[in-house]
Amino acid sequence: xxxxxxxxxxxxxxxxxxxxxxxxxxxxxxxxxxxxxxxxxxxxxxxxxxxxxxxxxxxxxxxxxxxxxxxxxxxxxxxxxxxxxxxxxxxxxxxxxxxxxxxxxxxxxxxxxxxxxxxxxxxxxxxxxxxxxxxxxxxxxxxxxxxxxxxxxxxxxxxxxxxxxxxxxxxxxxxxxxxxxxxxxxxxxxxxxxxxxxxxxxxxxxxxxxxxxxxxxxxxxxxxxxxxxxxxxxxxxxxxxxxxxxxxxxxxxxxxxxxxxxxxxxxxxxxxxxxxxxxxxxxxxxxxxxxxxxxxxxxxxxxxxxxxxxxxxxxxxxxxxxxxxxxxxxxxxxxxxxxxxxxxxxxxxxxxxxxxxxxxxxxxxxxxxxxxxxxxxxxxxxxxxxxxxxxxxxxxxxxxxx
Amino acid sequence: xxxxxxxxxxxxxxxxxxxxxxxxxxxxxxxxxxxxxxxxxxxxxxxxxxxxxxxxxxxxxxxxxxxxxxxxxxxxxxxxxxxxxxxxxxxxxxxxxxxxxxxxxxxxxxxxxxxxxxxxxxxxxxxxxxxxxxxxxxxxxxxxxxxxxxxxxxxxxxxxxxxxxxxxxxxxxxxxxxxxxxxxxxxxxxxxxxxxxxxxxxxxxxxxxxxxxxxxxxxxxxxxxxxxxxxxxxxxxxxxxxxxxxxxxxxxxxxxxxxxxxxxxxxxxxxxxxxxxxxxxxxxxxxxxxxxxxxxxxxxxxxxxxxxxxxxxxxxxxxxxxxxxxxxxxxxxxxxxxxxxxxxxxxxxxxxxxxxxxxxxxxxxxxxxxxxxxxxxxxxxxxxxxxxxxxxxxxxxxxxxxxxxxxxxxxxxxxxxxxxxxxxxxxxxxxxxxxxx
Numbered sequence: 001x002x003x004x005x006x007x008x009x010x011x012x013x014x015x016x017x018x019x020x021x022x023x024x025x026x027x028x029x030x031x032x033x034x035x036x037x038x039x040x041x042x043x044x045x046x047x048x049x050x051x052x053x054x055x056x057x058x059x060x061x062x063x064x065x066x067x068x069x070x071x072x073x074x075x076x077x078x079x080x081x082x083x084x085x086x087x088x089x090x091x092x093x094x095x096x097x098x099x100x101x102x103x104x105x106x107x108x109x110x111x112x113x114x115x116x117x118x119x120x121x122x123x124x125x126x127x128x129x130x131x132x133x134x135x136x137x138x139x140x141x142x143x144x145x146x147x148x149x150x151x152x153x154x155x156x157x158x159x160x161x162x163x164x165x166x167x168x169x170x171x172x173x174x175x176x177x178x179x180x181x182x183x184x185x186x187x188x189x190x191x192x193x194x195x196x197x198x199x200x201x202x203x204x205x206x207x208x209x210x211x212x213x214x215x216x217x218x219x220x221x222x223x224x225x226x227x228x229x230x231x232x233x234x235x236x237x238x239x240x241x242x243x244x245x246x247x248x249x250x251x252x253x254x255x256x257x258x259x260x261x262x263x264x265x266x267x268x269x270x271x272x273x274x275x276x277x278x279x280x281x282x283x284x285x286x287x288x289x290x291x292x293x294x295x296x297x298x299x300x301x302x303x304x305x306x307x308x309x310x311x312x313x314x315x316x317x318x319x320x321x322x323x324x325x326x327x328x329x330x331x332x333x334x335x336x337x338x339x340x341x342x343x344x345x346x347x348x349x350x351x352x353x354x355x356x357x358x359x360x361x362x363x364x365x366x367x368x369x370x371x372x373x374x375x376x377x378x379x380x381x382x383x384x385x386x387x388x389x390x391x392x393x394x395x396x397x398x399x400x401x402x
Numbered sequence: 403x404x405x406x407x408x409x410x411x412x413x414x415x416x417x418x419x420x421x422x423x424x425x426x427x428x429x430x431x432x433x434x435x436x437x438x439x440x441x442x443x444x445x446x447x448x449x450x451x452x453x454x455x456x457x458x459x460x461x462x463x464x465x466x467x468x469x470x471x472x473x474x475x476x477x478x479x480x481x482x483x484x485x486x487x488x489x490x491x492x493x494x495x496x497x498x499x500x501x502x503x504x505x506x507x508x509x510x511x512x513x514x515x516x517x518x519x520x521x522x523x524x525x526x527x528x529x530x531x532x533x534x535x536x537x538x539x540x541x542x543x544x545x546x547x548x549x550x551x552x553x554x555x556x557x558x559x560x561x562x563x564x565x566x567x568x569x570x571x572x573x574x575x576x577x578x579x580x581x582x583x584x585x586x587x588x589x590x591x592x593x594x595x596x597x598x599x600x601x602x603x604x605x606x607x608x609x610x611x612x613x614x615x616x617x618x619x620x621x622x623x624x625x626x627x628x629x630x631x632x633x634x635x636x637x638x639x640x641x642x643x644x645x646x647x648x649x650x651x652x653x654x655x656x657x658x659x660x661x662x663x664x665x666x667x668x669x670x671x672x673x674x675x676x677x678x679x680x681x682x683x684x685x686x687x688x689x690x691x692x693x694x695x696x697x698x699x700x701x702x703x704x705x706x707x708x709x710x711x712x713x714x715x716x717x718x719x720x721x722x723x724x725x726x727x728x729x730x731x732x733x734x735x736x737x738x739x740x741x742x743x744x745x746x747x748x749x750x751x752x753x754x755x756x757x758x759x760x761x762x763x764x765x766x767x768x769x770x771x772x773x774x775x776x777x778x779x780x781x782x783x784x785x786x787x788x789x790x791x792x793x794x795x796x797x798x799x800x801x802x803x804x805x806x807x808x809x810x811x812x813x814x815x816x817x818x819x820x821x822x823x824x825x826x827x828x829x830x831x832x833x834x835x836x837x838x839x
Contacts, residue, residue: 013735014585026745035428038739040746053739055732061451062428065403073403077451096423112748142421142428148813150428186422193427195496197487260823261748293827302758314758348759348766349823351750 007088008072010079018068018076018088020051025357027113027256028364030105035146036060041105043113044363047386049090049098050105054080063144067098099386101144104137107389112261115361115368116291118322119267122368123395124292126225130391131160132167136186139193154194157187164200166224167390168207173219179387184208221397244276244283252286252303252342256361257354259301259346262293264324268361273305273342275330282332286315288324288344295319304343304353307332317344372396404458405435408465415473418480419501433501434475439468474508475501478522481514485522491530499529533672540678541662545643554641554658554686561690562638568612572605574619577709581727584801591797594702603701606708607692611635619712628708629774630654630693630781639689653781654694658685661694664782665789675790688788693781699794700784707780707804711773714808716741716815717753729801733808740812749819761822765815775814780807 007019023029023042030041032050036059039050049068054060057080064073069091079086094102107130116124138145138153145153164187171180188208191201252271254264264270270289275282286303301324303315317324324344332338343353375388375396388396409416409426419430426435436442440461442449448461465472482500503525507514511521545551576593583591597603609615610627614634618626630636631654642657647667650660662681669675676684688694693701713730716737744750751766752759759766768775783803787794794800 013731015735026742027748029746031743031746033743038743055736055739058451062431066406066425070403074452100423108747140422143423143425145428189422192483193497195483195486195492195494197490197492257745257748257750260826262827295827296825299760299826300758316758346762346826347756348752348762349750350752350756351745352753 008075008079008086010082010085014055014080016052016054016057016076016079018049018052018054018072020049021045023051024360025257025354027357028360030102030109032101032105032108032141032144033149034060034101034141034144035062035149039101039105041102043106043109044360044367047102049094050102059146063097066095066143067101069095097141097143100137100140103386104134104141107134107137110389110391113256113364114261115256115266115365116262117265117267117270118291119265119270119289120365122266122365122372123398125389125391125395126163127391128160128163128226129167129224129394130389131156132163132187133183133390135160135190136183139186139190150194153190154196157190157194157196161198161200162226163224164204168204169223170219170221171207172213172215174216175218177387177390177393180390183390221394224391224394225398244278247275247277247282248337248340249274250340250342252288252344254361255343255345255354255357257357258350259344260293260349262291263295263301263346264344265289265291266361266365268358271303271342271344273303273340275332275338275340282330282338283327284315284330284340284342285327286317286325286342286344288317290319290322290324299346301344301346302326304345305330306341307338309339312343314347404453404461405431405465408462409435411462411466412469412472415469416476418476418483419472427497429497429501433497434472434505435465438502438505439464439472470512471505471508474511474513475504477513478504478507478518481518481522482526485519486526489523489526491526493530500525503529534677536666536669536672536675536678536681538663538666541659541666541682542643544678544682545641545659551641551643554682557686558639558641558658558690561687565611565690566608568608572609572615572618573602574606574705574709576602577706578727580706580797580800581710581729583797584727584729584804585732594706594797594800597702597705598699601698602705603695603698603703604692606705607695607701611692619708621712624712624771624773627654628711628777629771630777639694653778653785658682658689661685661689661785662789665786668782668786681789684789695784695788697788697791697793699800700788703784703794703800703803704777704781706800707777707807708773710804710808711776711780714772714776716769716772716812729804733805736808737812740816744816744819749816749823751819761825762819765818765822769815772811775811776807779810779814780804783807 009017009019011017020040021042023040024044028043030043032039036056037052037054039052041047041050054076057076060076061073064076069089071089075086075088110125111127111130111134114125115122135153135157138149138156142150167180167184170176171184184204185208188201188204191197250273251269252273254266254268254271256266267289271286273284273286275284284305286305288301288303301317303317303326304312305315305328306312307330313328315326315328317326371388371392372395375392406425409420410424419427419434421427440448447457453461479500482504483496486496507521507525511518514522576597579593580591580597583593606618609618610630612635615626619628627636630652632652633655636654640657642659645657645660645663650656650664662685665675665681666672675681688696693704695701695704710729710733713726714737715734718738718741751762751769753766755766756763780803783806794803
């Protein structure tokens with residue numbers, strides 16, 4: 001049974017809160033901004049109704065009943081009017097809108113926090129494929145959104161149009177995923193509604209107007225991927241530049257919150273360091289395995305090095321092929337084996353070191369592994385799982401080619 | 403919810419007005435069902451969020467009775483969209499542009515019959531052409547004439563020299579009282595009307611125009627003009643003959659051309675504006691008026707906005723004494739929500755200045771002086787109202803504008819973070835061309 005005590009409360013600033021399952025660190029939360037409220041689902045928990053922070057109760061009435069049910073909508077209204085608190089009586093079955101909203105929020109989460117890693121073997125989700133599915137889901141959730149949410153959907157559609165032609169071909173191939181037709185129809189409808197037009201969208205329309213004559217050839221899903229330069233993984237081998245005696249080495253902390261997606265391989269052991277003795281001096285070298293994004297010139301990550309709990313030293317890192325590297329001289333007493341902590345961050349982006357998140361990161365990896373497993377065999381699991389995202393199906397297929 | 407189930411009861415007829423799940427589109431409800439069918443002004447009992455059984459039945463019946471006209475509206479909408487595509491029109495949201503027109507067409511003609519194509523074309527051309535020559539191009543042409551520019555320049559000098567002297571000290575204190583009454587439903591703030599009567603907005607404008615008064619906002623660390631000018635006191639406006647959205651100066655430093663350029667760019671209903679020569683003529687006097695605005699209620703809203711802006715706390719640093727009204731609590735709690743959404747979407751900027759942070763650090767710096775962006779946007783919005791003679795009659799409508807600006811500033815910030823992050827890792831994409839003239 002869901003918890004039922006005082007699930008609805010009113011805060012001092014007048015916002016009404018609907019309690020939900022507690023969420024962990026930022027990278028385990030799927031959030032969605034809707035008309036008059038922010039909804040939050042824990043990515044790692046069981047799926048269900050989200051927590052809500054409602055700042056405009058009047059606006060939120062446009063969808064509250066359709067997500068939380070009529071009784072909760074009325075209770076929110078009562079709490080906003082001054083009833084101290086109320087219980088939550090969720091609908092027995094999640095509504096279609098609640099399910100679509102959860103999926104949209106999870107998709108936005110995946111676009112930012114998917115643990116892409118060469119070391120761990122998590123292929124990237126193709127941003128254009130995921131972006132178009134999110135545009136479709138945004139349209140599906142139109143009842144929830146205000147104007148800025150709607151604009152975000154239109155922007156997603158425009159930004160990721162590059163994936164449209166490959167998706168049309170996928171639909172015409174031998175065994176398209178079951179939700180693909182619906183995604184494409186939603187995109188067509190969304191474009192029609194917002195007045196977007198263009199050659200790819202016209203090709204979509206005429207493809208949808210014709211009866212689908214499935215071709216005998218399956219789609220080569222590699223077509224969905226934008227080619228990127230591949231590097232042979234060289235970390236930890238040829239990059240050693242110092243020639244001194246190794247006095248200590250270890251792994252640093254790979255806190256995903258401290259740099260944008262695409263910069264660093266998400267594996268726990270992507271950050272490593274080695275300390276050397278060079279005569280009387282001490283030097284540290286930091287190596288960070290890079291992710292797929294190709295940063296533009298001049299953008300530099302830095303390593304944050306703490307020796308014996310000292311204030312952090314910044315070591316600028318330069319990108320070379322698939323590794324970020326940097327080194328600095330350290331002021332360490334020669335006699336001791338130092339305790340060294342190393343983190344990696346993007347200056348200006350870094351919100352500061354967070355709480356230890358290793359267990360949560362491991363749980364996210366387990367989630368990604370599970371989802372890719374489902375995506376690799378979508379037809380085996382008919383009904384048992386919600387459909388994987390198209391980008392996950394494509395990623396799982398390419399993973400098999402590794 | 404009653405609307406939803408009644409709508410579904412209509413069957414597939416009005417499909418073009420429905421969303422993917424079969425519910426009416428949000429805009430169908432806002433632009434057609436509520437204003438044209440339910441008409442709460444005539445039936446206030448149907449305006450509430452929660453209806454009793456009898457009212458619900460009444461609403462349900464209203465929608466069902468309108469089934470035929472809604473179906474015809476949907477057919478007209480589908481026809482207009484098809485015609486629009488054929489004509490290659492892409493500007494604007496078709497629902498916003500055509501929903502009401504489609505309902506009118508459906509009421510007048512029923513479903514589209516023979517000759518409907520011609521009607522559709524006429525409607526589309528009518529909507530496209532609605533600007534009536536009130537365009538940036540026309541403004542440019544009007545101000546290209548050297549003799550006219552010289553005359554306007556002389557008029558600006560005369561108007562600038564004829565400004566009234568400063569009568570006395572500025573007191574923005576009453577603004578706090580108005581702001582404290584904001585946001586609560588039905589709350590009225592007589593202090594707003596009192597400020598308008600006493601000319602508090604003009605007072606501030608004249609003081610800023612004449613000197614660099616100390617301690618206007620009860621905060622020593624902000625300039626009295628809050629970034630409305632880059633100078634100690636604003637200079638006399640120039641006529642100008644070009645503008646670019648990317649490089650617009652501070653509001654009170656803008657040329658006549660730049661001020662009107664913004665109005666002509668942003669206006670959804672340009673046909674309701676004065677003609678271009680009339681716009682220019684009035685802008686001469688307006689640009690020399692206190693705060694660059696004619697209407698006192700709009701000037702007072704600048705005072706309210708300033709008071710609100712100096713208490714903005716986007717970084718959640720803790721409330722300063724300046725930020726203690728109900729309005730501040732609402733706006734700052736929105737910033738707090740925004741920060742948590744941005745963390746969850748991996749779109750952060752460092753809370754502390756970071757010299758290595760490049761463009762992200764510039765964004766973080768802007769969050770430390772949030773009043774500048776706020777006042778800039780507020781002024782543009784108030785100026786747009788002034789040009790249309792749209793005064794703000796009471797505290798509630800002023801709050802609507804103040805709150806809307808606060809949201810826009812936040813959305814701007816997010817858009818800039820998104821752009822900055824994208825620019826970090828993408829090969830420089832051809833950015834959207836900045837609009838200019």
